[in-house]
Amino acid sequence: MSGPADAFPATVVVDHESVRLRGNPLGDPYRRRIEVHLPPGYDGVRRFPVVYWLPGFGAHPGLTGRALAFGASVADRLRQAMEDGRVPPALLVVPDCTTAYGGSQYLDSAASGEYAGYLAEVVAEVDRRFATRPEPAWRAVGGKSSGGYGALIAGMTSDLFGAVVACSPDAGFEHCYLPLLPGTLDTVRAAGGVDGLLARRASGPHDVPFMVAMSIVAMGMCYAEKPDTSASDALPCDPGTGLFRDDVWQRWLTLDPVRMLPEHAGRLAGLGLLHLDVGQRDEYGMHWGVRALHAALRAHDVPHVYREHEGGHHGIEHVFTEALAGLWRVWREPEAPAERARTPKSRTRQPGWVSGTCAV
DSSP states (O other): OOSOGGGSOSEEEEEEEOSTTTTOTTOOOSEEEEEEEOOTTOOSSSOBOEEEEEOOTTOOSOSSSOSSSSSOOHHHHHHHHHHHTSSOOOEEEEEOOOOTTSOOTTSEETTTEEHHHHHHHHHHHHHHHSOBOOSGGGEEEEEETHHHHHHHHHHHHOSSOSEEEEESOOOOHHHHTGGGHHHHHHHHHHTTSHHHHHHHHHHOOOOHHHHHHHHHHHHHHHHOSSTTOOTTTTSSBOTTTOOBOHHHHHHHHTTOHHHHHHHHHHHHHTOSEEEEEEETTOTTSHHHHHHHHHHHHHHTTOOEEEEEESOOSSSOTHHHHHHHGGGHHHHOSSSOHHHHTTSOOOOOOOTTOSEEEEEO
């Protein structure tokens, strides 16, 4: 795509046929949309870095709509921030990694499908179609909640990205998942069992208890080891009796970023930027899980930026702008990204954050 800057729309939707998702275990579509937001000044000639933004569980795979009646869309906020110079100009790419259960955790799952592989396909497709800087140092992956988890996993297990931004990510599974189990069991029982809960995907109501229960069911499918795992068997406890399944829970824990860290600390330490943030009032206990991850990163001497804000889990879209502003550290010309990655990171507290620290 090349031509004058004013010839390009702000947003382009790419129709992509995936090889990795063809024949997936859930029968989900293998043709997916990729939402691409072009930066100010994009003309198809000058090459730009790319931010891959991963939505959270149950979220629409796009950033054009407003999350609330108040304020602008995330896409509009970030474009304005690029125009103002607060965020470096970059393509903003949103892949569709949803499943029949609501989310994929951006993993290659035996029971849900190969969504880490699909994310790699998206990167290749964007590099093929757009004027990008097609090197890992000029790619960032970020997201909130399950999307933040996916960003962390990509940073740990893939060499595609040179920066990771994780906002309120799933981590410290004892803190973010176990407290939700009793309420999930109540919701499942009220629905007449797991099959009854799944039937509500079409009929509703899609209230908070339903979404929480569906998220736990989806996690079980994402973390399952076998392709024929049922949604009921994927839960860490029997949905009828509450009897805990230690073997299933241990499988979940192997995919907890806190427990994955020792094996992958070296790859994370090589990133140009690793940014973590979380709200001090997170409704799902994410703040304790992310605090645990922060402590583990410090124990393994992994450089990272860690911040806590005064919010909860929802309505915090404004923090995305502040988080992505950190990419100036790794994308500012003319200094090479690899050289910038070795420079000390600022410990200056940002406006709007109640605490800020950087472990180096």
